[in-house]
Amino acid sequence: MTWVNDVVQGIFLGGAYALTAVGLSLMFGVMRLVNLAHGDLAVCGTYLATTVMAAFGVPLWVAMLIMVPLAFVLGMLLQVTLFDRALRTGPTAPLLVTFGLSVIIENLLLQVYSANTRGVLAGNLDVAVAHLGALVLPWLALLKLVLALVIIGGLSALLRLTAWGRRVRATSDDLAVARLQGIRVRPLFASVTGIAIAAAALAGTLNAVTTGVYPTLGALTLIFAFEAVIIGGLGSLWGTLLGGILLGVTQVVVSQVSVPYAILASQLLFLVVLAVRPYGLLGTPQAPQAPQPAG
Amino acid sequence: MTSRRTRPVVADPAPAGAATADGTRVAVTRWSRAATAATAVCVLVLAVLAALPYLAGTGVTQALVTLFLLVSMAALWNLLAGYAGMISFGQQAYLGIGAYVVWLVGKTGLTPFAGIAAGALACAVAAVPIFALLRPLTGGYFAVATWVVAESLFLYVTTALWLGGGTGVGLQQLSSMTPVVREAYTYWESLVLMAVIVAGVYLLVRSRFGLDSRAVHDEPAAAAAMGVEVGRTRWLAYMIAALGFGAVGGMLIVSTLYTDPASVFNVNYSADMLFMVVIGGIGTMEGPIIGAVIFFAVQQEFSAYGAWYLVAIGAVAIAVVLIAPGGLWGKAARRGWSLLPVGYRVRPRGVSPPGVPGRPGPPAPAGPAEAPGGGGGGD
Numbered sequence: 293m294t295w296v297n298d299v300v301q302g303i304f305l306g307g308a309y310a311l312t313a314v315g316l317s318l319m320f321g322v323m324r325l326v327n328l329a330h331g332d333l334a335v336c337g338t339y340l341a342t343t344v345m346a347a348f349g350v351p352l353w354v355a356m357l358i359m360v361p362l363a364f365v366l367g368m369l370l371q372v373t374l375f376d377r378a379l380r381t382g383p384t385a386p387l388l389v390t391f392g393l394s395v396i397i398e399n400l401l402l403q404v405y406s407a408n409t410r411g412v413l414a415g416n417l418d419v420a421v422a423h424l425g426a427l428v429l430p431w432l433a434l435l436k437l438v439l440a441l442v443i444i445g446g447l448s449a450l451l452r453l454t455a456w457g458r459r460v461r462a463t464s465d466d467l468a469v470a471r472l473q474g475i476r477v478r479p480l481f482a483s484v485t486g487i488a489i490a491a492a493a494l495a496g497t498l499n500a501v502t503t504g505v506y507p508t509l510g511a512l513t514l515i516f517a518f519e520a521v522i523i524g525g526l527g528s529l530w531g532t533l534l535g536g537i538l539l540g541v542t543q544v545v546v547s548q549v550s551v552p553y554a555i556l557a558s559q560l561l562f563l564v565v566l567a568v569r570p571y572g573l574l575g576t577p578q579a580p581q582a583p584q585p586a587g
Numbered sequence: 588m589t590s591r592r593t594r595p596v597v598a599d600p601a602p603a604g605a606a607t608a609d610g611t612r613v614a615v616t617r618w619s620r621a622a623t624a625a626t627a628v629c630v631l632v633l634a635v636l637a638a639l640p641y642l643a644g645t646g647v648t649q650a651l652v653t654l655f656l657l658v659s660m661a662a663l664w665n666l667l668a669g670y671a672g673m674i675s676f677g678q679q680a681y682l683g684i685g686a687y688v689v690w691l692v693g694k695t696g697l698t699p700f701a702g703i704a705a706g707a708l709a710c711a712v713a714a715v716p717i718f719a720l721l722r723p724l725t726g727g728y729f730a731v732a733t734w735v736v737a738e739s740l741f742l743y744v745t746t747a748l749w750l751g752g753g754t755g756v757g758l759q760q761l762s763s764m765t766p767v768v769r770e771a772y773t774y775w776e777s778l779v780l781m782a783v784i785v786a787g788v789y790l791l792v793r794s795r796f797g798l799d800s801r802a803v804h805d806e807p808a809a810a811a812a813m814g815v816e817v818g819r820t821r822w823l824a825y826m827i828a829a830l831g832f833g834a835v836g837g838m839l840i841v842s843t844l845y846t847d848p849a850s851v852f853n854v855n856y857s858a859d860m861l862f863m864v865v866i867g868g869i870g871t872m873e874g875p876i877i878g879a880v881i882f883f884a885v886q887q888e889f890s891a892y893g894a895w896y897l898v899a900i901g902a903v904a905i906a907v908v909l910i911a912p913g914g915l916w917g918k919a920a921r922r923g924w925s926l927l928p929v930g931y932r933v934r935p936r937g938v939s940p941p942g943v944p945g946r947p948g949p950p951a952p953a954g955p956a957e958a959p960g961g962g963g964g965g966d
Contacts, residue, residue: 326727328676377909387674387727388865388908395858396901399894511854515738518731556742559735563720566732570723 297427298544304430306520306540307437310533311495313517314443315488321527322464322484325375328390330492331514332397335507337363337493338500339405342412352414356497360490367489368482375485376478394510401507409504417501436498440536443491444529460484464527492517519562525575534573616932617793625926636778640771648774652842654883655781656835657863661875661882662788663831664860669870670792671824672804674726676857677733678832680717680740681710683851685836687744690756690846699758700776703837710833711826718825722818734854741852755847762844777838784831789872791827792929800824804870858897865904868914872927877915 316330327333337359344355370393378389414432422429451457459480463470471477496505496513503509520539524531539558547554571577640648660678668674685706692702717736724732745753761769791797799820802810811817840846859882867878882900889896907914913921 326731328727328731374905374909381909381912383726384668384672384674385908385912387730388861389905391676391730391858391861392865392901392905392908395855395862396898396905399897399901402894403898512738515731515735519735522728552746556739556746559739559742562735563732563739566724567720 294548295545298548299541300427300429301433302541302544303537304433304437304540305544306533306537307440308433308495308499308536309516309520309539310536311436311440311443312492312499312513313520313532313536314440314447314495314529315491316514316517317521317524317527317529317532318447318484318491319488320521321529322460323375323379323481325379325386326390326518327375327485327488328387328514329394329397329510330390330488330517331512332394332401332510333363333366333489334492334496334513335401335505335510336366336397336496337489338412338496338505339401339410340493341497342410342505345413352412352417352497352501356494359497360494363493364486364490367486370489371482371485372478376481394514398507398510405507407507409506410500411504412497412500414501432498432501436495439494439498440533444533447487448529456480456483516558519558522572523562523565525572528572528574531572531574538573611935613933613935616934617928617930619925619928619932621924621926622928633778633782637775640774645767645770648770649842650887652774652777652838654879655777656838656842657859657883658876658879659777659781659784659831659835659838660856660860661863661867661879662785663828663835664857665864665869665871665875666788666791666824666831667828668861668864669875670797670804671800671821672807673821673825674730675733675828676730676854676861677735677737678828678860679852679854679856680733680737681714681829681832682836682839682856683737683740683744683846683848684710684713685833686840686846686851687750687756688833689837689840690758693758693760696760699761699837699841700772703776703780703834703841706837707830707833710829710836714826714829717829718822722821734857737852737854741848744848744852751847753848755845755850757845758840761841773838773842777842780834780838784834785876787827787831789927789929792872796820796823797929801870858901862900862904864914865907866900866914868916868918868920869912871914871916871920872929873919874914874916881915 312331312334316327319325319327319330340362341352341355341359344350344358345352348355374389374393375386378386417432417435420431422431422434451460459470459475462473463475463477463480467477499513500509516539520535521532522535523538524533524535538561542561543554543558546557565572636651639651664675664678667678685703688706688709689699689702692705693699721729721732721736744750750756792800799810799815802813802815803817803820807817836851839851863878863882864875865878866881867876868874885896885900889899911918916924
């Protein structure tokens with residue numbers, strides 16, 4: 293039974309990874325843009341939420357109601373000012389620009405908030421658990437998994453059923469033809485990045501309730517998100533959920549055997565998937581596509 | 588790689604002269620008076636630098652060791668990113684392997700200075716399976732996967748007690764040497780290492796390999812169609828970079844006498860390399876050296892005020908990528924400057940260079956005749 297419980301805890305952890313990764317997956321799927329600042333933007337959102345909490349004395353959920361829309365706007369601004377231009381400049385420019393942005397954010401946070409770990413207070417949400425037979429269900433982890441399901445399900449529905457979704461899919465398939473059909477690509481990309489950054493900031497803040505937050509957390513956040521995206525398969529949102537869950541289960545199960553090797557094991561899982569099935573579990577083998585320039 | 592293999596399509600560049608398709612005689616040059624002057628200045632500067640331990644205090648030489656290692660790393664990262672088109676954020680993996688191998692060699696009683704060669708070789712060996720894994724990847728995919736490899740090594744070393752775990756390891760043998768002597772040796776060795784790496788990368792980029800890798804970088808599919816062995820070129824660039832980064836990693840532990848996984852496997856090394864190469868001029872020989880000197884100066888001047896200098900350098904690097912992708916040296920190269928030429932300059936025979944009127948012929952390549960690396964000799 294403890295193994296079953298481990299797997300369940302792993303799925304919860306995977307929900308957290310998937311929630312963090314969904315924005316990265318979305319941006320890659322639509323623009324072929326690997327946003328290396330994704331993790332740092334998530335961490336940025338967390339600091340923003342704690343700052344709002346401290347400044348106005350409001351509880352976490354109110355702070356997040358303020359922070360998530362701000363993150364959406366920040367994402368749109370980044371897309372319009374930096375990413376569009378980087379995508380236009382050439383295939384390596386988005387990598388150089390987003391990595392540079394990641395270093396800027398990390399060091400800004402370091403200067404403004406110091407290197408110390410900050411706790412994110414959430415009442416007793418971080419310790420509250422429900423019991424289901426022998427299974428332990430931590431409310432916070434459950435919340436993250438449900439949010440991951442809701443966001444991925446919601447995004448899939450939006451992409452499939454709405455006019456916005458049709459435009460995004462058309463642009464993702466062929467930017468030039470989409471533009472010929474009169475689709476205005478730049479606002480579309482801005483909205484996609486806005487959603488991606490908002491989701492990342494939401495995920496980062498909820499994760500920080502358990503672990504706390506520190507300026508260099510972004511690097512590891514990005515690596516795990518990237519691994520979830522690749523393991524699941526590029527361009528597949530449900531694949532990202534699967535990838536996150538596989539990472540989470542691997543980590544929790546291995547930690548029962550040896551705690552120091554838990555994170556290493558999930559990195560190795562990624563490398564194995566890369567060696568055996570580089571296009572991911574739910575992906576389809578195809579030549580990698582060049583970044584899509586907008587504007 | 589310098590062997591003169593015959594290839595079906597791309598003929599070996601003729602050193603002195605060749606004929607174009609319409610029969611006009613052209614001259615192909617690979618050297619210039621500016622290059623001779625630049626080389627002479629380089630040799631002079633190296634000679635002065637070599638004498639420096641007799642002239643200046645250890646404060647100066649220690650700082651210069653940092654600069655030499657920065658220049659070395661920038662040159663190697665540029666070989667990967669600028670010439671072979673492989674952006675890697677995981678070269679710190681080889682810095683770590685190099686450093687730890689030097690430590691292991693030092694434990695056997697051999698001098699760590701000799702261990703640096705062993706560190707470099709170990710990296711080349713480790714790079715074989717790592718590249719086999721990364722080979723199918725391109726772009727951002729490749730960049731983050733290299734980072735994951737470095738992160739995995741970091742996680743492994745923090746748990747490996749035989750490597751000192753997370754607390755790191757110190758080089759005892761060197762600590763027992765007289766500091767002045769040790770620092771002088773460290774200085775000379777890092778100076779030699781930098782000279783070998785920069786000269787090695789330069790000769791490599793001037794060779795057939797350089798032409799191939801620039802072709803691969805610019806247009807892999809077209810390069811493959813022209814008979815360039817794309818995979819082999821990428822492989823060789825990666826191997827040589829691994830060798831070089833291993834030696835630099837070895838120098839890192841020799842110069843600080845200590846290393847720990849959190850610092851040697853730190854992705855910040857990749858950030859520094861990116862900044863130096865991008866600001867100086869990616870895909871040029873001169874750019875990364877200039878970038879490294881600027882980075883070093885900024886670091887020396889402003890690191891006392893915290894990490895703000897990294898914020899500023901990051902912003903400058905982003906601006907360079909978006910507004911002036913050639914970097915500082917790219918601007919200079921556009922005016923026809925070239926101190927370390929790597930390409931092929933083609934001009935009609937009998938027409939003298941700049942300004943001197945000659946007989947009419949096909950127009951000499953204007954402006955950056957050098958820039959695209961000649962694109963193939965004698966065309």
